[in-house]
Amino acid sequence: MPAITLDHVRRVFRTSTGVIRRKRKDVVALEDLSLEVGEGELFGLLGPNGAGKTTTVKILTTLLIPTAGRASVLGYDVVRDARQIRPRVGFVFGGERGLYYRVSGRDNLEYFAELYAVEPRRIRVRVDELLDLVGLRDRANERVEGYSRGMKQRLHLARMLLHDPAVLFLDEPTIGLDPIGARELREAVERLHAAGKTIVLTTHYMFEADALCDRIGVINEGKLVALGTPEELKRLVSDKSVVELEVYGVGEEHLARLRALDFVDSVAVERRELRELLRVQTALGERAVPRLMASLERLEVGRVSVREATLEDAYVRLVGKLE
Amino acid sequence: MRRELRAFSASTRLWLRYMAVDRFMLFCAFVQPFFIAVTVMYMLHHQPQFDPVYVVVGSALTGIWSVVLFDGSWAINSERFQGTLELLVGAPSSLYAVIAGKLAGGMAFSVTSMALSYAVGAWLFGYSIVVRDVPAFAVAFVLALIAIGALGVLIAPLGILARSVRQFLTVLEHPIYILGGFLFPVLLLPGWLLPISYALPPYWAAVALHGTSSGELSGVAFAEVCAVLLLSSLACFVLAAPLFRLVLRRARVEGTLSLT
Numbered sequence: 001m002p003a004i005t006l007d008h009v010r011r012v013f014r015t016s017t018g019v020i021r022r023k024r025k026d027v028v029a030l031e032d033l034s035l036e037v038g039e040g041e042l043f044g045l046l047g048p049n050g051a052g053k054t055t056t057v058k059i060l061t062t063l064l065i066p067t068a069g070r071a072s073v074l075g076y077d078v079v080r081d082a083r084q085i086r087p088r089v090g091f092v093f094g095g096e097r098g099l100y101y102r103v104s105g106r107d108n109l110e111y112f113a114e115l116y117a118v119e120p121r122r123i124r125v126r127v128d129e130l131l132d133l134v135g136l137r138d139r140a141n142e143r144v145e146g147y148s149r150g151m152k153q154r155l156h157l158a159r160m161l162l163h164d165p166a167v168l169f170l171d172e173p174t175i176g177l178d179p180i181g182a183r184e185l186r187e188a189v190e191r192l193h194a195a196g197k198t199i200v201l202t203t204h205y206m207f208e209a210d211a212l213c214d215r216i217g218v219i220n221e222g223k224l225v226a227l228g229t230p231e232e233l234k235r236l237v238s239d240k241s242v243v244e245l246e247v248y249g250v251g252e253e254h255l256a257r258l259r260a261l262d263f264v265d266s267v268a269v270e271r272r273e274l275r276e277l278l279r280v281q282t283a284l285g286e287r288a289v290p291r292l293m294a295s296l297e298r299l300e301v302g303r304v305s306v307r308e309a310t311l312e313d314a315y316v317r318l319v320g321k322l323e
Numbered sequence: 324m325r326r327e328l329r330a331f332s333a334s335t336r337l338w339l340r341y342m343a344v345d346r347f348m349l350f351c352a353f354v355q356p357f358f359i360a361v362t363v364m365y366m367l368h369h370q371p372q373f374d375p376v377y378v379v380v381g382s383a384l385t386g387i388w389s390v391v392l393f394d395g396s397w398a399i400n401s402e403r404f405q406g407t408l409e410l411l412v413g414a415p416s417s418l419y420a421v422i423a424g425k426l427a428g429g430m431a432f433s434v435t436s437m438a439l440s441y442a443v444g445a446w447l448f449g450y451s452i453v454v455r456d457v458p459a460f461a462v463a464f465v466l467a468l469i470a471i472g473a474l475g476v477l478i479a480p481l482g483i484l485a486r487s488v489r490q491f492l493t494v495l496e497h498p499i500y501i502l503g504g505f506l507f508p509v510l511l512l513p514g515w516l517l518p519i520s521y522a523l524p525p526y527w528a529a530v531a532l533h534g535t536s537s538g539e540l541s542g543v544a545f546a547e548v549c550a551v552l553l554l555s556s557l558a559c560f561v562l563a564a565p566l567f568r569l570v571l572r573r574a575r576v577e578g579t580l581s582l583t
């Protein structure tokens with residue numbers, strides 16, 4: 001039995017805009033999502049902003065009810081059996097919110113230990129263990145309002161683990177962490193994976209998914225656009241290379257012209273200060289450069305480089321844009 | 324049940340601690356009732372039939388009611404603004420128990436602070452605040468707090484049902500002072516208002532506390548008032564359960580547990 005199943009899950013949000021004349025608008029966050037995550041698997045959910053990653057996680061943690069379709073965790077239905085799911089899963093949503101700021105980190109953990117019905121005489125030990133794990137032991141008695149962003153995130157990680165859940169959901173856990181903090185967090189995730197937990201991780205960082213995940217699902221606009229191991233996804237671009245061109249003042253008409261070229265697979269633009277970085281995927285490699293330059297015509301072109309395609313390029317190709 | 328009791332008491336403790344570390348909150352909690360007590364005592368102390376305990380009980384009731392009404396109608400939304408509501412809902416304990424615990428913490432805090440302010444106020448004016456029937460008053464005190472708190476538990480899910488409901492609740496603050504007979508007897512009100520008073524748990528709380536502190540309420544009449552307080556508490560607690568289920572279900576359908 002898979003640990004997690006999503007079966008044609010659809011989720012629509014009804015939003016209203018306008019103050020005087022209220023207009024109702026439906027936002028489709030998940031169009032029709034089906035996938036399975038095996039027990040003990042570390043599954044990465046990847047996708048651009050607004051793709052529906054958080055929505056998926058919230059459905060699986062019983063915080064949102066799907067508009068249509070069914071989802072289950074450990075065999076329990078997320079709507080009907082929410083009570084069975086809640087004690088068995090742990091979750092963190094990236095960011096600093098969701099803590100009681102005016103009390104200490106330890107108070108926060110002890111409080112949630114009570115809510116998760118951790119055995120009363122084990123609470124102290126468990127909280128200390130977790131404070132050690134996330135490296136907050138010596139700041140544990142200070143108020144959370146004085147914690148740095150990374151410390152708050154680590155506190156969330158400890159909270160998630162209080163009741164030793166079998167399934168973990170981490171929604172962008174490394175967002176806003178410094179490189180060392182992010183690496184430590186990734187190491188912690190690896191240890192949890194090694195300990196046999198089923199883990200769903202959402203991220204914007206390709207290398208993170210590549211390094212950690214057994215399998216990756218890429219979603220875009222509420223649809224699953226690719227599913228496989230990092231190697232399988234890389235194979236999508238195995239024979240490709242990427243030409244990166246620094247340009248100044250690229251317009252839609254240039255992009256359209258590049259995309260129309262028969263040897264070009266995809267074009268992505270990253271806007272930087274005063275210039276843009278074009279990433280063109282092609283099987284031609286260096287030989288594509290003169291022809292690309294030609295079609296950019298009078299546009300000023302700066303640095304040009306050619307390299308082999310990576311998982312990130314596979315991702316760019318799948319979702320059609322850069323983060 | 325044991326799980327819910329743990330969630331209840333943990334929430335009470337968390338909120339007591341939360342309020343105790345907030346200097347502004349401490350200031351409000353102690354200074355405001357203190358000034359009310361001093362003002363009322365100063366205004367009334369020339370009147371021959373002035374009974375300090377009546378004034379203390381009455382203004383304490385107004386204080387408790389304000390706290391319960393405010394805390395009750397904001398209890399869930401404040402968690403939402405802090406981003407903790409999702410964590411509470413995603414935990415196995417019931418939100419009902421958590422919110423009830425939070426309200427209990429708020430009440431315990433404000434009752435303690437009021438008792439201290441009144442003690443100081445009375446000492447300054449040289450009054451002795453005498454409760455005539457101490458055991459009955461103690462019983463009435465506990466039952467009255469439970470009854471008003473139970474109303475708060477009912478208000479909590481109502482507070483997020485709709486903005487209009489919350490606004491209506493806020494408007495209720497002062498009328499209840501009067502309809503509840505906190506500071507003067509409801510018999511001074513037009514007769515047609517009395518049925519409304521009789522339907523309000525705070526009214527019975529006031530009857531019990533004023534009656535036992537003055538010693539006028541005892542025997543069967545006292546037992547009856549206690550029964551009314553218990554029944555109204557029970558009714559609020561029972562009615563709140565489906566309301567909590569309703570608002571939680573709706574929040575999960577509409578996606579309003581968090582702010583985004």
Ligand SMILES: Nc1ncnc2c1ncn2[C@@H]1O[C@H](COP(=O)(O)OP(=O)(O)OP(=O)(O)O)[C@@H](O)[C@H]1O
Nearest residue numbers: 013015027029048049050051052053054055578583
């Ligand atoms: N509570 C809500 N009410 C209305 N719309 C919502 C709500 N939550 C999400 N949405 C919409 O659903 C879509 C998917 O959002 P979701 O948060 O799942 O994306 P995401 O993949 O997590 O994006 P990000 O990378 O930015 O976190 C977005 O268009 C978003 O605006």
Ligand SMILES: [Mg+2]
Nearest residue numbers: 053054055171
């Ligand atoms: Mg998200």
